[in-house]
Amino acid sequence: MYTPGTVSILEGLVAMLDVSQGTITGVGILAVVVLVAFSAFFASSEIAIFSLADHRIATLVEDEVAGAETLSTLKADPRRLLVTILVGNNVANIGMSAITTGLLGLYFDPGQSVLIATFGVTSLVLLFGESAPKSYAVEHSQSWALRIARPLRLMQQLMYPLVAVFDVLTDGVNRLMGSEGTLEEVYVTRSEVEEVITAGQRAGVFTDAEHQMLQRLLRFHNRIVKETMVPRLDVVAIEVETDLETAIETCLEHDRNELPVYEGVLDTVVGTVHVRDLVDAQFRGETVSLRAVASEPHVVPETKDVDELLTELREKRRRMAIVVDEYGTTSGIVTIEDIVEEIIGEVLTEQEATPIRWLEDDTAIVRGELNVHEVNEATGTELPESGTFETIAGLIMDRTGRLVDEGDRVTYDGVVLVAETVANNRVLEVRVDLSKREDQSGAAKDA
Template structure:
């Protein structure tokens, strides 16, 4: 549509309506009809702007797994949506070219219409701010909100019209597609600038947001976060340490093995030759009792009931270890250090507890007892990560230790006794109990600002050193 020169009365007051001669393609059109046509075109363009804006949100918010399910279910339009998303760069260029064309056209046409009644400067100003408001409300905000709420259904609805727009605008799309790829190549930017992705940190942030909004419960959030930590956990962090391992010598009788299992409360125990550094397998109390009571041979040896086990380094990733143990149908693996010395044992239950939390049996105590919002009592073998999460503090892990007991020994640099305390970065740790040389429990207290200042003053007056 072209607007040919028109005449106005130069002496007319600003904004006064005067007879106009409007020629479009050589035909004279009454002013009111011309204004009505222009308004209709602008409304149509606003609709197209809403279409392209909502298309961008719907197309790039539709998750790949959901799209695959829609295709599998044979939903109408799903195949076309997949075809469009298979070339996301072309899809984005199509949407951007269409959206910018209609928005610029709206501004140009509205400026021409307003120039019939006001000066050109006023027409430009009114058109700029007026069209901006219309586009923001009806071409961006409202349609994008609708697309977010109805991503799947809207993506299926607009797929065919969007494909049609690609055919109509093909020359422009090809041209700008090429230009954007070249610019991205020169500037070092990725060519797939529109690719939708999320990082692990973003997913964890979404989980925390979900808890704040009440969509996810606290225990669900904790479990999801433990799953994310699971593949970064090593065997040494989840194993039962050597000091707590109950095992039996290979020279023992079946009756002695059953008694050891019953007294320890374990269904499976390692069997060693000579010392715990030479574990040869595992025995199961179920096999021991069955073969003792129902076996064919009266003089049954323990050797016949020993099942093979797996020896893994302490740095073994538990994600990989769990997969191997499931494949080999093993319940217990032996953890060894770089010298081949037994460091401890790790069971399937130990690894599952990393995800679902501690599974207590019988008279077992909670590994972490919450005293108040700023204080807890933790068993010595509790991992530092668990203490940090419980109190929202930041105690560090070292290469030589992962537990709260290891942290205390590392900071003190010597054996400690019950009642001794040390401070670190606004946290006070007090040894609650010690068995022989082993720290069995510690109280961890997060200091308030006032307590931290008092502590800092006391250390300054008393000289250097963290232990008291």
């Protein structure tokens, strides 16, 4: 910024120090270069440090990386750090403008000096003080942040009076504007994590299998037991008066390691029994009842979070929980294996049918009890996953609003769902037809 006093001061220095005008010009140019460097330093510091997430800095501190402790100290007070950077940057830019205007005043008239200084300094700052250093900091945020952490901390201490004053003033202005005076906490939303995972899969960082597992892990946090359990109709259980030999045969026949034990009806579960305990009791020749061999049942409501249940089962060293509805009626069971399959995908036993069979490239047969999100993963569809249903069979019933007969169909976003096999009012298999969806997308492209 041009002021008549700036030129007068420089001319006075020339006369007082008895130095040439060229020497003053050289010193001024050197000062401008130094100030451009300071401007670049502060501008790049802001981008580099604020681009690093707090958890990343914490990891660097744990790994004892050089400069990480200082970087953590700076980031611990983000407002003061921002004030330090802005004060330093503005002091450098204003000083650069004043010196440049004064130097030009030695060679040009006042109007020309202001004009040249305005456009010259602006171009200089934009290129070497802002654009180039910030671009570099974006590409090398971690390494550059570690490198400049200690010098920036030193500058913060040297400029402490200015920083402290402007920190207080900033806090006052923020409060007048209704702000609490603190910077918003940096956080990462679940949707942002999903976007990062998807971007990683597209870039080849994750395989398709890893991508699906990570997506399941994100969904796992919000799932309840009702969405994971084996429904009541599929529960294999034994009556408490059953003898040991028959109980063992039931376990082997249905390929189960552990079974619920009920008295009278399935709503009265008195325990759970493991095939190992049955075989052990029979081997010892003990004539004990099934009730004596069974363990106390672990009963949970349908609405319990799956991740909480997993923690409970691990702590109590249990493998099965009995699930009851709001009326206390047994609605199903859930095992640790069922919970693990929510993350890694379904693990089939020799007696289990494949959950999805592809008849053609655009047609598949899926089991009715399969969760909708699993169908979406396998077929690449976007069927609705929220509602009063969890399974693909439930989706068809929800859309039709009645009990479903074989051949009934519903269409969602070009995907045709057909009740392929129905028995006892239960949809056992659903045909998923994608051909119309492809025709619609092709027609949209042609249009």
